[in-house]
Amino acid sequence: MxxxxxxxxxxxxxxxxxxxxxxxxxxxxxxxxxxxxxxxxxxxxxxxxxxxxxxxxxxxxxxxxxxxxxxxxxxxxxxxxxxxxxxxxxxxxxxxxxxxxxxxxxxxxxxxxxxxxxxxxxxxxxxxxxxxxxxxxxxxxxxxxxxxxxxxxxxxxxxxxxxxxxxxxxxxxxxxxxxKPGGAGQAxxxxxxxxxxxxxxxxxxxxxxxxxxxxxxxxxxxxxxxxxxxxxxxxxxxxxxxxxxxxxxxxxxxxxxxxxxxxxxxxxxxxxxxxxxxxxxxxxxxxxxxxxxxxxxxxxxxxxxxxxxxxxxxxxxxxxxxxxxxxxxxxxxxxxxxxxxxxxxxxxxxxxxxxxxxxxxxxxxxxxxxxxxxxxxxxxxxxxxxxxxxxxxxxxxxxxxEGVGAPSVVVIGFGRFGQIVTQALLLQHVDVTVIDSDVERIRSAAKFGFKIYYGDGTRLDVLRAAGTGKARILCICIDDKDAALRIVEMAKAEFPNVRLHARAYDRIHAIDLMKANVDYQMRETFESALGFGRVTLEGLGLNYDEASLVIDHVRDRDAQRMEIQFTEGIAAALNKVPRVTPEPLVQPKGKSKALTPETQEVIEDGGAEVAVGGVGEPER
Incomplete structure (x- = not known):
């Protein structure tokens, strides 16, 4: 037995x-x-x-x-x-x-x-x-x-x-x-x-x-x-x-x-x-x-x-x-x-x-x-x-x-992206709370004079302890796509009055964040690539205003295409997101030309793919 x-x-x-x-x-x-x-x-x-x-x-x-x-x-x-x-x-x-x-x-x-x-x-x-x-x-x-x-x-x-x-x-x-003798002394x-x-x-x-x-x-x-x-x-x-x-x-x-x-x-x-x-x-x-x-x-x-x-x-x-x-x-x-x-x-x-x-x-x-x-x-x-x-x-x-001392902005992730974001907030003397689980980043954040909390930003109890419920904006600056979406889901449910600004890893992630109803999202390489392109146009002879006009045109075209992809993705199927690949925003003047036979072979092998993407980086 x-x-x-x-x-x-x-x-x-x-x-x-x-x-x-x-x-x-x-x-x-x-x-x-x-x-x-x-x-x-x-x-x-x-x-x-x-x-x-x-x-x-x-x-x-x-x-x-x-x-x-x-x-x-x-x-x-x-x-x-x-x-x-x-x-x-x-x-x-x-x-x-x-x-x-x-x-x-x-x-x-x-x-x-x-x-x-x-x-x-x-x-x-x-x-x-x-x-x-x-x-x-x-x-x-x-x-x-x-x-x-x-x-x-x-x-x-x-x-x-x-x-x-x-x-x-x-x-x-x-x-x-x-x-008792000695009792007081013992006490x-x-x-x-x-x-x-x-x-x-x-x-x-x-x-x-x-x-x-x-x-x-x-x-x-x-x-x-x-x-x-x-x-x-x-x-x-x-x-x-x-x-x-x-x-x-x-x-x-x-x-x-x-x-x-x-x-x-x-x-x-x-x-x-x-x-x-x-x-x-x-x-x-x-x-x-x-x-x-x-x-x-x-x-x-x-x-x-x-x-x-x-x-x-x-x-x-x-x-x-x-x-x-x-x-x-x-x-x-x-x-x-x-x-x-x-x-x-x-x-x-x-x-x-x-x-x-x-x-x-x-x-x-x-x-x-x-x-x-x-x-x-x-x-x-x-x-x-x-x-x-x-x-x-x-x-x-x-x-x-009044005077509770709630943070105006909570920033999750103090990597290369979060550090740049907080520089602007620092210049305006905004009350910032930084959450990160990396010891070296915590040490770096200490130099900025922010409130710093060592912790996992995907945990609801850590977000609450850091005062997220009383913040005006929650900035999600981590590069983990799934973790960022989990934070958005939790924050929407637990802190409905807090604005959510999220770093998007790529175009697909940006669409996912839009579906999650974040207040603002930005692909991590998008604006830097546009800035790089503007300076390249200036190097080719365009002045600043002319190059900026071209870049603004690219930005507008990309925003329109993003909105179409966001809408069509929801209408097509509830659980299916179309595969996103890079696509030019305007019709090229001529066909692409392969400079080597190997390159031509690669192009022909991938020619059957449907391009539904937008401008910018090869989507990761």
Whole structure:
């Protein structure tokens, strides 16, 4: 009998997939966040309802990789210079929100009978906000670059940074409470090791990562780049965890250090699919961890505490942001996004239990409170956002949208053709983004001052990451005919408002591009050959105007013939394009004359062919 034990991992995977594909579309259909769909699916398949998955802790370690990858992608969006420019919001609003929220929540927990150490653990855990939920909601709204979105991110960033000292404080509190000799010294030593690990990651990112990815890029193996990206992210996360800090902290540092790299958007495109799947799995794990029996036993306490927690965090964040010159609307929208407890509550609270700062029941109630706030927080944010947006003037929204920094032109391919195209744009100071997968071309483009993204321009995720959807024109300057047509097809479907200008390899390719409804196409050798012909006519005695008149006549004749071939090709057959061969645009004065017998033989052998082509190059 065949051994089928190797299929034992399939049932839980199928369960997670089924829960996601059923719950998420239902919640999105009624206008709610996908996060709520994942949480609800986790509750239903978890041990409290159907018990399809009986041990949510078994998958939480894997699911937390989703949060790790999320923080890496967040770091990729933050060049060190931008991070420095946000220092006031990070250290000002972020520190104030964390200190005030943790202080009040901790004081309330102490008043309810928790020890000082337990109150600090609960205060820190519940003061944190759900980075994944807030960023997911911002992404769904498309508000990441709005003023309130940037300020929300600043506070979230401070919270993520504060996880490291929070993880160090709890062991210090435990050792102080238990009065273990040398305990404080051990905790401080651990903190020193943590800072050393951070220094290692910073130095590696500064001097190793870019040369490392440059070497891999030269191999041309895309799967190796994906493996390298996962290796860097998970390696940095593992190092941080090993020294007692947050895995997400290591991933975030790796992202920041690669934010100025030419390979940034290729890495983002490679990581994004893993991030999406594992982040959804994380939310389902949070839902599965909710003990409904415990909730029912303490329903009155949780029914009062969860809404109060959400409203309190909204009030704190909104007050701080309003005091820092944000409008009331922006402050409240940001506060609503920050209202749910954070993912790291499920790290800090179990740590507090293991250190003896909380007993099992206290830890379970606090964990349930965090999970319930993650359920109701997005709903409250949705309601508040709907109310506030209904009152916003359209012109205010338009003003806020300005300054996103979208590229005016995206150029795919920086070879000999793309380089000449961008020279004209450079002279007019046009905002240009260049996409290329050749390392040497990327280095060349860096001299022009353009935004440069290492990546495969035929991939939709790379086009999106490079800002193609917000560009005015997409210039397709590659010499691969099939790849150019694939890009046109994708761009037409995904970016209907972007003009498409395409380099045509030859006449047949130009007709194919016309059929694909590009806004403009140009055969790569056509205009240069006409220019060459004009100078040749001048060499034969014609003046510039006379030679130019002849060339304009040739250009007009060729355009007419191209239009006829384009129309007749469609009328003749849906899937058949006539073979195109060179043909004179005007009747020659005499017959061609072969100068050798071999040439005459070649002409006679090919005489039966039908010439339907146009002027110019022998079609390739």
């Amino acid at each position: 065949a051994d089928v034990s190797h299929t034992s991992y399939l049932p839980p995977i199928l369960t997670f997939c089924a829960g996601a594909v059923i719950a998420v579309p239902l919640f999105r259909r009624v206008g709610l966040s996908a996060v709520l769909g994942y949480l609800a699916a986790g509750i239903i398949i978890g041990p409290s309802v159907l018990a399809v998955i009986k041990d949510p802790d078994a998958i939480r370690g894997t699911a937390e990789i989703g949060v790790v990858l999320l923080l890496f992608l967040v770091g990729l969006e933050l060049q060190p210079s931008r991070l420095y420019s946000m220092r006031k919001d990070i250290l000002g609003a972020g520190l104030a929100q964390m200190a005030l929220s943790a202080g009040v929540i901790g004081a309330a927990a102490w008043w309810f009978g928790l020890s000082v150490g337990g109150a600090v653990a609960v205060g820190l855990a519940l003061a944190l906000s759900a980075t994944s939920i807030a960023l997911q909601l911002l992404e769904e709204r498309g508000d990441g670059n709005e003023p309130y979105g940037r300020r929300t991110f600043s506070i979230l960033l401070f919270q993520d940074i504060s996880i490291a000292p929070a993880l160090a404080i709890l062991p210090l509190l435990a050792t102080t409470t238990e009065a 401080l030593a651990g903190l020193g090791i943590a800072f050393l690990a951070i220094a290692v990651i910073v130095l590696a990112g500064r001097y190793v990562l870019n040369p490392f990815f440059r070497i891999l890029a030269k191999t041309g193996a895309k799967e190796v780049m994906t493996a390298a990206a996962l290796f860097i992210v998970l390696g940095a996360a593992l190092l941080m965890e090993h020294v007692g800090l947050s895995m997400a902290m290591g991933a975030f540092l790796a992202g920041v250090l690669l934010a100025d790299s030419h390979f940034r958007h290729e890495l983002e495109a490679d990581i994004e699919p893993f991030r999406g799947v594992l982040l959804g799995l994380f939310f389902m794990a949070v839902g599965m961890s909710l003990d409904l029996k415990l909730v029912l036993d303490n329903w009155l306490l949780l029914a009062l505490a969860a809404p109060l927690l959400v409203l309190f965090k909204i009030a704190v964040a909104a007050s701080i942001l309003r005091a820092s010159c944000s409008s009331m609307t922006e402050a409240v929208r940001a506060g609503a996004l920050l209202s749910p407890a954070g993912e790291f509550a499920f790290v800090l609270l179990p740590l507090g239990v293991s250190l003896g700062l909380l007993d099992e029941r206290q830890g379970a109630i606090a964990t349930a409170l965090a999970a319930i706030s993650m359920l109701i927080g997005p709903v409250v944010a949705k309601l508040i956002d709907g109310i506030l947006l209904a009152r916003l003037a359209p012109e205010t929204m338009d003003e806020d949208f």
